[in-house]
Amino acid sequence: MPTFEFWNDADSPVHPASAPDYLPRPQLRELQLHRLQVTVARAYERVPLFQQRLIARGVRPPQIRTLEDIALLPFSVKSDLRETYPFGLFASPMSDIVRLHASSGTTGKPIVVAYTAHDLDVWTSVIVRSLAAAGVRRGDILQNCYGYGLFTGGLGLHAGAEAMGATVIPISGGNTDRQIMVMKDFGVTVVCSTPSYFLHLVDEARQQGVDLHALKLRIGVFGAEPWTEGMRQRIQGLADIRAQDIYGLSEIIGPGVACECQCQSGPHIFEDHFYPEIIDPDTGQVLPDGATGELVLTTLSKEAMPMIRYRTRDISRLVATPCACGRTIRRLERITARSDDMLIIRGVNVYPSQIETALLSVEGVLPHYQIVLTREADLDQIEVQVEVTSANFSDEVKSLEALQKRIAGAIERITNIHARVRLVEPNTLKRSEGKAKRIVDQRKMG
Numbered sequence: 407m408p409t410f411e412f413w414n415d416a417d418s419p420v421h422p423a424s425a426p427d428y429l430p431r432p433q434l435r436e437l438q439l440h441r442l443q444v445t446v447a448r449a450y451e452r453v454p455l456f457q458q459r460l461i462a463r464g465v466r467p468p469q470i471r472t473l474e475d476i477a478l479l480p481f482s483v484k485s486d487l488r489e490t491y492p493f494g495l496f497a498s499p500m501s502d503i504v505r506l507h508a509s510s511g512t513t514g515k516p517i518v519v520a521y522t523a524h525d526l527d528v529w530t531s532v533i534v535r536s537l538a539a540a541g542v543r544r545g546d547i548l549q550n551c552y553g554y555g556l557f558t559g560g561l562g563l564h565a566g567a568e569a570m571g572a573t574v575i576p577i578s579g580g581n582t583d584r585q586i587m588v589m590k591d592f593g594v595t596v597v598c599s600t601p602s603y604f605l606h607l608v609d610e611a612r613q614q615g616v617d618l619h620a621l622k623l624r625i626g627v628f629g630a631e632p633w634t635e636g637m638r639q640r641i642q643g644l645a646d647i648r649a650q651d652i653y654g655l656s657e658i659i660g661p662g663v664a665c666e667c668q669c670q671s672g673p674h675i676f677e678d679h680f681y682p683e684i685i686d687p688d689t690g691q692v693l694p695d696g697a698t699g700e701l702v703l704t705t706l707s708k709e710a711m712p713m714i715r716y717r718t719r720d721i722s723r724l725v726a727t728p729c730a731c732g733r734t735i736r737r738l739e740r741i742t743a744r745s746d747d748m749l750i751i752r753g754v755n756v757y758p759s760q761i762e763t764a765l766l767s768v769e770g771v772l773p774h775y776q777i778v779l780t781r782e783a784d785l786d787q788i789e790v791q792v793e794v795t796s797a798n799f800s801d802e803v804k805s806l807e808a809l810q811k812r813i814a815g816a817i818e819r820i821t822n823i824h825a826r827v828r829l830v831e832p833n834t835l836k837r838s839e840g841k842a843k844r845i846v847d848q849r850k851m852g
């Protein structure tokens with residue numbers, strides 16, 4: 407029983423910041439509609455690109471009378487941010503903007519995103535709600551391995567973790583030896599990173615003779631790259647933790663758009679700030695709850711850079727069935743694929759996550775792999791390089807060949823393509839300190 411003197415809201419099993427997670431749907435929808443109307447009016451008045459597009463469609467802000475009217479509005483896409491670089495989509499004067507972040511684009515200029523003080527407060531609140539949902543509590547010691555700096559991951563998560571009362575270690579990415587030392591010596595209970603970087607830490611710890619099962623670590627909050635349920639099971643087994651999925655993107659706010667509760671049944675979207683839609687990526691048609699398509703997000707409270715119907719390229723579906731945790735906000739089905747990542751191999755569509763699922767279903771396979779695409783005699787060839795346990799690797803040739811066949815069979819069952827499988831020793835494939843590079847495409851175009 408907490409006493410009056412030591413009472414703290416953050417110790418409640420339901421964190422007070424999580425209250426909007428449990429709003430009755432009709433009231434949530436009223437709030438969403440009000441915020442949508444304000445956001446559309448603001449963007450129309452202050453962002454020329456948005457105003458031009460609305461005028462071109464013959465639409466004016468007062469026409470948004472219901473949430474369904476959002477379908478009248480134009481989509482926005484990543485190239486809009488590049489083409490208006492650096493500040494063209496800002497809806498606040500620079501005097502009201504207190505923070506800029508940028509993502510390193512793979513081509514050309516980065517995209518720049520902005521926050522007012524109010525936007526930072528919202529960001530902090532959705533991270534508190536994310537961490538609370540994931541099971542993090544006041545008193546947890548949280549090692550934040552997301553990159554600090556222009557990337558939204560590090561600083562975004564940082565403020566919310568402090569606000570919820572966790573002890574934050576702002577270690578950022580890299581320097582794996584130091585990460586393991588800190589994890590052990592500081593009694594870290596929560597790690598935040600990409601799933602692939604955490605696997606790297608697991609490997610290094612093992613090599614240094616550090617038994618992760620003996621540490622205090624209990625929760626991993628993993629995001630910034632797609633990962634599968636199979637990968638979750640592997641990580642939980644390797645490190646004796648609960649591995650929770652957090653989702654976000656810089657264009658919308660950064661991490662904290664959605665996060666899994668302890669039921670681990672897909673991330674709950676903080677719908678009072680981010681309005682989700684699923685569309686058919688080819689026609690742009692809005693699809694009903696439960697249908698799979700591209701996730702589109704509209705910010706409902708962003709001041710500095712409102713995003714209207716932003717096409718995320720992430721493939722998912724909205725789950726409206728009640729969650730055992732009691733939250734009323736909808737869930738996303740775990741995002742395991744981005745439409746940008748889709749590979750077309752000999753005319754067949756394949757996602758890297760399907761290959762990951764196939765690999766991790768085979769015993770003896772380690773969760774480290776790379777997909778290499780080549781073209782020979784005008785035919786696409788796919789080779790999957792995967793690490794297997796040293797016990798397996800030292801086996802005789804016959805059993806290695808059998809393992810290879812089992813893996814190829816699993817890939818073929820899930821993807822309908824025949825892949826070459828190359829087994830490699832543990833620690834052969836290059837490890838990533840941020841987002842994993844799963845695909846090497848050596849096909850010459852044309």
Ligand SMILES: [Zn+2]
Nearest residue numbers: 667669729731
């Ligand atoms: Zn839940």
